Amino acid sequence: MNFKKILPQLITLVVVILVFGFFSYNAQVNMENRGITFGYGFLSQESSFDVQFSLIEYDGSHSYFRAYLVGLLNTILVSVIGIIFATIIGVVVGIARLSSNYLIERTAAIYVEFFRNIPLLLQIFFWYFAALRALPLPEKAEPMFGVFFLTIKGFFIPAFIWNNLDIFIYSVIAAIIAIIFVRAYAKKKQENEGTQTPVLLISIGFLIILPLLSFLLGGVDASIEIPVIEQLSKTSFTYKGGLKLPPELISLALALSLYTATFIAECVRAGVQGVSKGQKEAAASIGLTPNQVLKLVVMPQALRIIIPPTTNQYLNLTKNSSLAAAIAYPDLVLVFAGTALMQTGRAIEIVSITMLTYLTLSITISIFMNWYNKKIAIKEK
Amino acid sequence: MFKLVKRLTSVVAMFAVLFTFTTETMAAKKSKTLKNTQKKGFVRCGVSQGLPGFSNADAAGNWTGVDVDVCRAVAAAVLGDASKVKFTPLSAKERFTALTSNEIDILSRNTTWTLSRDADIGLTFVGVNFYDGQGFMVRKNSGISSVNDFKAGVSACTNLGTTTELNMRDFFNSKGIKYEPVTFEKADEVVAAYDAGRCDTYTTDKSGLAAQRIKLSNPDDHMVLPETISKEPLGPVVRQGDSVWEDIVRWSLNTMIEAEEYGVTSANADSMKTSDNPAVKRLVGAEGELGAALGLDNEWSLRIIKQVGNYGESYKRNIADTGILPDRGPNELWTKGGILYVPPAR
Numbered sequence: 001m002n003f004k005k006i007l008p009q010l011i012t013l014v015v016v017i018l019v020f021g022f023f024s025y026n027a028q029v030n031m032e033n034r035g036i037t038f039g040y041g042f043l044s045q046e047s048s049f050d051v052q053f054s055l056i057e058y059d060g061s062h063s064y065f066r067a068y069l070v071g072l073l074n075t076i077l078v079s080v081i082g083i084i085f086a087t088i089i090g091v092v093v094g095i096a097r098l099s100s101n102y103l104i105e106r107t108a109a110i111y112v113e114f115f116r117n118i119p120l121l122l123q124i125f126f127w128y129f130a131a132l133r134a135l136p137l138p139e140k141a142e143p144m145f146g147v148f149f150l151t152i153k154g155f156f157i158p159a160f161i162w163n164n165l166d167i168f169i170y171s172v173i174a175a176i177i178a179i180i181f182v183r184a185y186a187k188k189k190q191e192n193e194g195t196q197t198p199v200l201l202i203s204i205g206f207l208i209i210l211p212l213l214s215f216l217l218g219g220v221d222a223s224i225e226i227p228v229i230e231q232l233s234k235t236s237f238t239y240k241g242g243l244k245l246p247p248e249l250i251s252l253a254l255a256l257s258l259y260t261a262t263f264i265a266e267c268v269r270a271g272v273q274g275v276s277k278g279q280k281e282a283a284a285s286i287g288l289t290p291n292q293v294l295k296l297v298v299m300p301q302a303l304r305i306i307i308p309p310t311t312n313q314y315l316n317l318t319k320n321s322s323l324a325a326a327i328a329y330p331d332l333v334l335v336f337a338g339t340a341l342m343q344t345g346r347a348i349e350i351v352s353i354t355m356l357t358y359l360t361l362s363i364t365i366s367i368f369m370n371w372y373n374k375k376i377a378i379k380e381k
Numbered sequence: 382m383f384k385l386v387k388r389l390t391s392v393v394a395m396f397a398v399l400f401t402f403t404t405e406t407m408a409a410k411k412s413k414t415l416k417n418t419q420k421k422g423f424v425r426c427g428v429s430q431g432l433p434g435f436s437n438a439d440a441a442g443n444w445t446g447v448d449v450d451v452c453r454a455v456a457a458a459v460l461g462d463a464s465k466v467k468f469t470p471l472s473a474k475e476r477f478t479a480l481t482s483n484e485i486d487i488l489s490r491n492t493t494w495t496l497s498r499d500a501d502i503g504l505t506f507v508g509v510n511f512y513d514g515q516g517f518m519v520r521k522n523s524g525i526s527s528v529n530d531f532k533a534g535v536s537a538c539t540n541l542g543t544t545t546e547l548n549m550r551d552f553f554n555s556k557g558i559k560y561e562p563v564t565f566e567k568a569d570e571v572v573a574a575y576d577a578g579r580c581d582t583y584t585t586d587k588s589g590l591a592a593q594r595i596k597l598s599n600p601d602d603h604m605v606l607p608e609t610i611s612k613e614p615l616g617p618v619v620r621q622g623d624s625v626w627e628d629i630v631r632w633s634l635n636t637m638i639e640a641e642e643y644g645v646t647s648a649n650a651d652s653m654k655t656s657d658n659p660a661v662k663r664l665v666g667a668e669g670e671l672g673a674a675l676g677l678d679n680e681w682s683l684r685i686i687k688q689v690g691n692y693g694e695s696y697k698r699n700i701a702d703t704g705i706l707p708d709r710g711p712n713e714l715w716t717k718g719g720i721l722y723v724p725p726a727r
Contacts, residue, residue, distance in 0.1 A: 033622055036481065036501075036502060036503040049562075050546075050549075050560070051562065052536075052561045052562050052563055052564075060547075060550045060554075129573060129577065132573075132577035132579055133577055137578055152577065152578050152579055153579065232532045232534055232535055232581060233523040233524045233530060233581070234522065234524030234525075235523045236523050236535075236581045238534045238535075238536070240534065246563075247579065248563075325541075325566050326566060326567075326570065327570070328563045328564055328570070330564075334541060334566075338474055338541045338564075338566065339541050339542055339546060339564065341474070342477075342541070342542030342543070343542070343546075343547065344502075345477060345501055345502030346502075347477075347478050347481075
């Protein structure tokens with residue numbers, strides 16, 4: 001009886017091992033036949049290619065591993081920006097779709113239907129080349145507030161030049177830890193004594209006072225560097241100083257968030273509509289204000305419906321960011337699975353690392369969202 | 382019990398699939414590219430996604446160019462018909478993987494011959510069909526007339542995964558100039574971005590610059606700077622490990638160049654059979670048994686010359702007459718001041 005249960009599993013296991021073994025053996029034999037060597041040693045070699053935009057210090061004299069980190073951080077950067085904006089736009093549009101105002105409801109619906117039905121790659125090309133055509137050359141750019149310059153060569157913004165930046169960061173971390181403690185204390189107090197503590201005010205206070213102290217006592221100092229126009233040749237200009245966000249980053253983030261927001265909007269709509277009308281009426285009848293109804297009754301229940309499909313959208317956005325290669329944004333695929341792969345020819349090694357990296361990123365997002373989902377789920381007693 | 386039987390059958394089926402895979406790899410172990418090509422009836426050739434003069438498809442899908450002609454020559458030699466080629470357009474990034482993973486048998490895609498490519502990643506370069514060098518294109522009104530006029534902060538558009546990317550860094554580093562590399566996977570996007578003003582300069586092989594300039598909205602507003610910053614010998618590539626196939630591709634290319642040297646053209650090839658010069662007679666297969674050494678018949682080289690033409694004809698048809706690079710420069714025969722020099726066919 002037991003044997004009959006185990007046998008199929010055993011066979012499955014053997015088959016899986018055989019298939020993997022066969023493919024890796026096959027790859028090995030074929031690589032050997034064609035004189036291709038295998039190994040990860042190249043990661044420490046000098047990369048000898050440059051990247052246009054990097055969050056960490058990098059140039060061609062660094063290693064391929066460093067180039068990998070540059071690509072990875074750029075992927076994370078555009079994903080995080082995309083997720084934040086997609087969430088904001090998605091929530092706003094999702095709620096707008098439930099509006100009783102006909103114009104708002106229709107506008108939101110048209111937006112959703114329009115953007116989710118056009119392939120993402122086309123949208124990325126559209127935003128990139130539309131932006132390139134529409135944006136002014138550096139010398140013709142109108143300054144925004146006198147210090148921001150949006151040009152075809154990028155968005156030039158003032159940068160902070162820090163002294164003792166680490167102390168400032170510690171102070172922010174300390175503030176966050178303090179807020180976590182205050183929140184835990186306030187929750188306990190409410191459970192035990194029924195009194196409420198103004199957590200929000202105290203939190204804001206911490207966030208202002210601690211970093212402020214770091215300026216006054218910690219020797220932290222920040223000055224602002226404003227981009228200045230510079231002439232490269234008779235007709236070509238750029239900006240020097242400050243921070244430069246490449247147009248590739250802006251158009252990619254724009255395309256990703258506008259596209260993904262449509263799906264999130266539908267999740268939000270489904271979530272809010274999924275809370276039965278009786279819940280709201282019951283909440284109102286016990287004297288809760290409309291705000292409290294939304295915060296204490298509708299949202300906690302809607303979130304349970306919203307979170308799982310939204311997780312999928314976050315994962316999609318992160319994976320879709322690999323389309324960056326089409327418009328020269330130096331993400332993981334362009335830098336590592338593109339240039340580095342070409343220069344080393346190590347296809348199997350680099351593709352396997354890249355796949356593992358995306359897998360890790362996705363699983364991390366998944367784990368976090370599952371944790372959050374569990375946290376807000378109804379705890380049946 | 383029935384369920385168990387069902388599962389067992391699926392397992393057996395899987396083993397059957399595995400087994401056929403294994404036998405196939407065993408057969409391919411000798412890498413009989415020639416045999417496979419003859420069996421299929423066409424040559425599988427990897428080309429660019431559109432580079433006028435080298436490999437470019439017209440509206441009807443007909444490929445032309447000097448790189449294309451190398452594959453056509455091989456098809457004429459091996460299959461007897463220069464039109465029996467299946468072209469696969471590849472990006473710079475895809476090209477080597479396509480070759481090593483058996484999707485194509487010849488990569489003839491303006492590819493630079495370097496040591497690491499030749500020795501490290503399972504490829505073999507068989508020769509050079511175009512001697513090139515990297516240059517820069519700028520706007521005429523920019524006032525830049527030499528590479529020495531570039532200043533720190535200059536942004537340069539180019540293709541990713543090319544030797545261009547590395548040369549560019551070497552060049553700007555040696556000048557001590559900080560630059561901004563903007564790299565795209567496809568050449569069309571590089572051109573579009575440069576055209577829109579995203580970059581101050583567009584850098585790639587000079588032949589490529591000359592060819593891509595035609596695609597700009599106002600080609601006359603742009604010019605290629607005189608300096609050449611690198612050596613770029615471009616040539617066809619095959620997979621490592623099949624020396625017969627390697628020889629066929631190498632000598633198909635050499636035949637075209639040698640035919641030009643001896644004045645054998647597509648028009649007069651047949652009449653050359655009765656030439657007094659034994660070298661010419663060997664070239665058109667009227668003397669010697671050169672074809673047998675390659676596993677081909679003795680008319681192989683005659684077919685190349687008759688159907689594709691000699692190197693000079695191919696250059697004129699594809700590069701000179703299209704206005705891309707009327708001057709042959711180093712790609713002239715060694716007897717006429719260039720560096721085209723191939724080993725003798727004997």
